[in-house]
Amino acid sequence: SSGINAEYGDLGVVAPELVSVEGQVVTVHYKPTIPHCNMATLIGLCLQTKLGRELPPSVSLDVLILPGQHDEEAAVNKQVNDKERRAAALEEPNLRRMVEDCLAEPAD
Secondary structure, three states: OOOHHHHHHHHOOOOHHHEEEEOOEEEEEEOOOOOOOOOHHHHHHHHHHHHHHHOOOOOEEEEEEOOOOOOOHHHHHHHHHOHHHHHHHHOOHHHHHHHHHHHOOOOO
């Protein structure tokens, strides 16, 4: 399987124009493929985890569904951006494995 950049980029889920930086605040919007996409939380957790590992700790990161693009937008945004909720979700072994698989670098 290929990495997060190729798959989600090809689907239009993430794009450079959906990222904004204001001082120490990075906001990344993403667009689930359909309004009831059951992968929206996983996508958000993957983005939050990957960027959280790459950005300096001084940067505040918000990973949000593009407004109006998902039926459960508020709930998913809360899950993905609340540190305690995110940590609890990632303690679940199957979900943790899915996130790590998503972030794995593609084999050449």
